Amino acid sequence: MEKVKKKIGSFSFWNWVTASIIFRLILIYFPKNLNLSSRPEVSTPLTSFRRLAEGYWLKQSFMSPYAGSMYHGSPLLLSLLGPLTINRIEGQPNHLLYSLVSVIADVVSAMLIRATGQNLRLAYLRSLESLDLVKQIEVSGDIAALIYLCNPFTIVACVGLSTSPIENMAVILCLYGACSRLIPLAAFGWVIATHLSLYPAILIIPVIFLLGCGPDSPPRKLFLQRHQQKEVLNQSKLPPRFSWGPVIHFAFWAFLWSVYVLVLCGISLKQFGGLWEMFKSTYGFILTVEDLSPNIGVLWYFFAEVFEFFRNFFLIVFHVNILFMILPLAIRLRHRPCYLAFVYVAICSMLKSYPSVGDSALYLGLLGWFVNELADMQFSLFLFCGYVGVSLLSPVMHNLWIWRGTGNANFYFATAMVYACLQIVLVVEGVSAMLNHDRKLRNLITGKPQDAKS
């Protein structure tokens, strides 16, 4: 994953982009051999391509696409991507067109990540300058884009015909729009991302911070201290205070876009039960964890075991878990909204009801934005080995359980738990590394010697 970082010195960015696209295209030509689209790691009930095709087929034959509990995605995806499930080119792999769409989505996401990374880097340089700390910092945008493109998780999600490349693109679009202050775009990305997979709804907090006070910078307190030392209070060098104008602007656009999306959905589902049907079988399906088929998350096992009359209670507990973490993190990391977004995405992909490797691909890509700040992160080798080990072990355990019959569900669930633990370690270490970085900046300014914590 992070391996890409060093290679940039010798190879240009575009070479790597081309190489990764070519690699995807090669893999697309062997769909039968890889059979990735039926792997539980890649296609969850929400992102599965086969379910999308089924939903489209149902809709074409004038039935509700949600009939039979097969399809649980958005009706807009059906209208946009549905025709691609049927169109075929003679002599080519069956789902070539759809695969090409995923490849394009991946590339667009990578470009957006790169542009956002450059924005962040400029902002970071500016704030360091105003703190009189001149540093040479890495080109984090390129690194993040390459991590996203060359990550095996992204490649697998793209070749495995899941819809997660498109969901990821919506999330990245939202962050890009917020960073470059394109408010309608940010609102559009946020509404679409929320519409497609619900969990990105909590990204509204980092987006508000982004729009209100601008991209990531050291804590505001530091600037004040710095200027107190110099005994000249230069307002122009301070980061701007929180301004409500763009936020209200954003709220207006978000409202507009959501009305638009809902109207479109309503039109396309007019004969099949309308919007209520959609809410029930998309968001309801996500929140009530109806499908207990194995995936790389931890919820399926738990809800397969839990007694029926405790089910509602634990559903609330599990979902509130995410909500509980929102506020403390928002307070602690409010000066770094993009990092806050990364942490939220990572937490969601850990606790969501149907996680897939596509979600991990997203937050690992976003991690690349912060290579400068996270240079001191601990356990990097441990995390890397853990990710490699789990992603190899999980298919083997699945094979042992399903095909060979010598293992059982516990074998597979064990890898899911290890995976969840790895993500927890990543988030905890990432946040503490970021706080340490802030602490180090403060020490540099106040002139205190570096204490043990830095």
Next chain:
Amino acid sequence: MAETKEKSLSDEKPKPRVRPIVRLGIFLISHSFHVSVVCCTAGVLALFLLPVLAKNTYISENALMPGSASPMLSNQHVSDGNRLVKDLTNPNSKSSETGIESHKIIAQYMLDLGAEVSFHKFHPQMNQFHPLHFFSSPDSGKIQENYSCSSYGINTVGIIRAPHGDGKEAIVLVTPYNALKSGFGEALSLGIAYSVFSLLTQVTWLAKDIIWLVADSQYGEYAAVAAWLREYQTPKFSSLSTPNAEMCPDVNNLFELKGHSISGSKFSNSFRRAGTMASALVLKVRDQNEQFEDTISIYAEASNGQMPNLDLINVVNYLAVHRQGLRVNVEKLWSLLNSSWLKSLGEIFESLAKVAKSLYPKWKFGIPATEYVEGTATLASSLYYQALGVPTGPHGAFRDYQVDAITLEISPKFSLDKVWRNDILLRGGRLIEGVIRSVNNLLEKFHQSFFLYLLTSPSKFVSVGVYMIAFAFLIAPLPMVAASLYVDANSSSNCSKGDSSTPSAITDTDEHSIAIRSWRWLNSAKLVFIVHLWGAIVSLLPYFISQIPDCSPTTSFMIWVLLSILSLLTLNSVLASPLACAKATQEKEWALVKSVTISSVFIGLGLMSVINFATAEIGALLMVPMCLLAQPLKLDVRAGTLRSFCRMICNLVLGHIAFPPAALFLLKGMLDGFGNANVGDFWMWVESLWAWNSATYLFIGMVQLPCWVLCISILFHTC
């Protein structure tokens, strides 16, 4: 993994209060040398203790109730079986070139009993290169284009429908039979099967259908059974190959004749099925007899070291020993039986057990030395066949479809005159009857007993919980040593730079060094990644080499070696060039490389232990010492102490032994003598591995070979 976590904590300056678990981790890491010596010794010792720790088998599934009913097979059925044997061995039946006559005889006999009969025609599949096959679900196989009429086989299948069953389950009885050159043993095995079959058409207790498959073994026993199973489990809806086979005149001839001679309505041209298979028995009778009593050998290893449920072996063992008075055998490594060092080891264990028993009478774990030697020989062969990943008989085909199956091979005592023949027919038939009756009682598929075990004798086994301890001891030092090397490499760079860096002087160079410090391992990870990529390429190369026509094994092997070296050089020059400039700045580069190598070996071994334990165990015995000891030879030469000299010798020896072809050469030499070892042997061995979808092939190509290359590169590191 916990150790890795703690090692970074130890990286920091001491905090006032350290939690006990962290302190324990720091302690383990700082004493990693002693810990790894202790752990490795314990691992090897535990491996040799396994025969002592083996438990007696017991029948875990209550429903089986073996031997609770008295056998119903009578002399009447035996004489029926005898009749078939006579007809088959009659020289008149061998007149046809393709041996169709004998198939007709068998089919006629089955029809006379009232069974449903059908023929299954198949083309033997060529050996294909699909090393990843073990990983995917069984498919219907690729349809080959060029079938020739000259090469096809005919399986004869007879099915008895159970009077009390719902037709959802079945028990399979397989007798391999080569109509062209059948020995007397094969005819006798058919006789035994027939006598059981004739009994089963009459009994009322049958709850599962019985399928009797006479597998045409002229293209190998496994191929015939596998072809029938593939057709049974994954029907081809395209049916491209069936018309092809039926275009051959011989086959049509067969059907026409059948239609004329047999008026029975129960004969059908189409493929017949019964329910899902509960279990399968493959029955063979050996022609030669070197044993002094009637013995029955059990072969259980399927592909990739998968074993059938232990209960199946238990039932056979129980019935054979306690009801039919047969001696039960499992494979042994005969060369180990006479080894004196093993005997003395057994005596040491025996005397230790005596001492322990005198100290405390309730400690009873010793076994006699001879039993220990036999147990070890059996265990070694069990490990060997599991590690090879090649099935030991036609039963292996069943395991791919999750059906528990074993091969029973009966070796009769005396020459097969009339009386002895009847006796062996009776006893063999009663054994089969008893096993079928037990399996017939099953309510679900076998699940109670173990799937993961090693046999030390037919009635003793080592379960997964015990043998994993030996393996865990062996690989436990890996993460610890990796962590301590990582910490060392990091702290050494810290010491050199940490003191000089006053807080105000964090310039861009220092910032850069910090970035390097935390992510320095990326360079080593890149090297390890490249070597593993090379391993993948090397594993794929035989696919292309095997396409070259008329290539002797030796030439193929040479081409393989040449291409491998070439690809390593190319990869190194294309991808690894930045390494050379990075090396100058990093003084303990090799330590990081070693650390990442050890981590990757740990992942690889852990993964393999789940797929095929025996391979991982043998691989760990070779690779763990090599990884742990690897250190640049230059450093050892410079140090010049006795310890470094010893380490250097160990390194050089291990560096030679752990190279896969060298390891195979040694193994072959130990088993058959060094005289007839050949360079091409390795190629043939590897060919057999991938033809049987063995995961061992991937393990050698993608874990062991890269590890060896990395260790060698550490040895010759210029530091």
